[in-house]
Amino acid sequence: MKRLLLIAAAAVTTALPLISNAAPEDDLKAFRGYFLERFPNVPLEEFANGVYAIDPASREQWEAIEEFPPYEIAIEEGEELFNTPFKNGKTFASCFRNGGIGIKSDYPYFDTKSGKVKTLDLEINECLEKNGEKPLEYEKGKLASIAAYMAFTTRGQIIDIKIPHDQRALDAYEKGKQFYYARRGQLNMSCAHCHVDNSGNKIRADILSPALGHLSHFPVYRSKWGGLGTVDRRFIGCNKQVRAKAFKPQSDEYRNLEYFLTYMSNGIPWNGPGARK
């Protein structure tokens, strides 16, 4: 009973400041503050490591895996694809700032021209199409490998997503935030139920990772997948888990969600590609 009361009280006090209609900066402060208080021994930058930041037992196993990183082959493949000329002789370098090196930190951003959020995965495909090549499948495969290489060259930079003073950008952010806190699916759960309210708790035998830092390390190698997956793949998986309808990769919904969630991780290092159970 006591425990129940505690849970109920926590839900009320945490849900309110997080779902308010505050400015993004205020949201960020409340969001980060909540996790730093919930996990007082975990420094901010450690949240880049997901569940391994909060669970010493699985962290040990993960550190052993990181000694021979399972994503290494994908980085190599990605680098090769990145440098292979298109039929017109150009390469991916021609499409990105700084020849595409160390620039994952530019994404996601609000594009004033299209009035939408742009992600790195999306612009990898736009680059192919602009150069007369076929776009790649999202979620996994070659696109994930290219993104893994680009993430690798960005490691160590600090997440610093900007929400420009443009009402359309604020709307995109707000939609991403609404998505995060909205119940969905037959199981009637929001992302926040699992990764905010119950972060650190066990769902069956799995510890739920905190939302803070959630998108620092994508694409990610998951043993369960036996390969790499992009942010889209993870969002689709977590939607299906609650028997909700998943959205299309790079749908407006997922792009806005990525915008919100990455912004919430400002101040944490980019450390992709990552490895997870």
Added chain:
Amino acid sequence: MRQSAKTILSTASVVSVVAIVLGSLSFTPKSVSAQEGKSLSVVEEGKEIAFHRQKGNCLACHKIADGSLPGNIGPELVNMKARYPDKSKLRAQIWDPTVANPNTIMPPFGKHKMLSEEELDKVVEFIHTL
């Protein structure tokens, strides 16, 4: 790099075995294993439904006597007769827990038809014995 790739493969498969065994809300089919020929009591049937990953899957969140690898999102289900002298209140909690707590993570098993009314009755009978 070549050499490490090999090690990777073996590490990865070990880890994925662990992942499969521990898989949380992965609704892997697991037969409702009624011992054939022997009919189960309502309470026993309720227990199977409650433990079944694609039905109640209550163990995802609750520690329950006899259940392995429970989660700890919800409270342990004990003293249910004392907590719920009125069985219909227990049923209401499982049918739609958002009535008691609008913020709850617990799914509305009846309202969202995750369990049929009949299955829900059986689960209530089982939970009430705890």
